Amino acid sequence: MASTTIALGVALIILGLAGYFLTGGASVTALIPAVFGIVIALAGLIARDERKRKHAIHGAVVVALLGFLGSIRGLIQIGDVFDGTAARPAAVISQTVMALLTGGYVILGIRSFVNARRNRTAQ
Numbered sequence: 001m002a003s004t005t006i007a008l009g010v011a012l013i014i015l016g017l018a019g020y021f022l023t024g025g026a027s028v029t030a031l032i033p034a035v036f037g038i039v040i041a042l043a044g045l046i047a048r049d050e051r052k053r054k055h056a057i058h059g060a061v062v063v064a065l066l067g068f069l070g071s072i073r074g075l076i077q078i079g080d081v082f083d084g085t086a087a088r089p090a091a092v093i094s095q096t097v098m099a100l101l102t103g104g105y106v107i108l109g110i111r112s113f114v115n116a117r118r119n120r121t122a123q
Contacts, residue, residue, distance in 0.1 A: 001112050044056070064106050
């Protein structure tokens with residue numbers, strides 16, 4: 001799960017930087033996914049240490065959940081991009097991608113926690 005966490009962090013960093021530079025640096029808020037990505041990637045690096053893995057991955061999942069909750073508005077507004085009525089289509093697309101990435105990671109994390117619990121109780 002540590003590698004998946006690092007990969008998510010890198011993907012969010014790329015998303016944030018791409019959103020910022022592709023819009024001509026119009027808004028610093030385009031870097032929000034990159035900030036979440038840095039925190040998640042750091043948690044993934046910490047999770048490579050077996051003794052710190054559990055806490056690091058739990059922390060990464062909490063940060064991803066917060067990222068999902070903060071970006072779900074874009075997911076709701078994605079239809080406006082296709083209709084051509086979105087006020088800031090780049091922001092909506094970036095939020096949608098972030099919501100999908102972080103939401104998927106939260107699901108993977110929960111499944112991992114459930115499997116770890118089952119494996120511990122089975123022993």
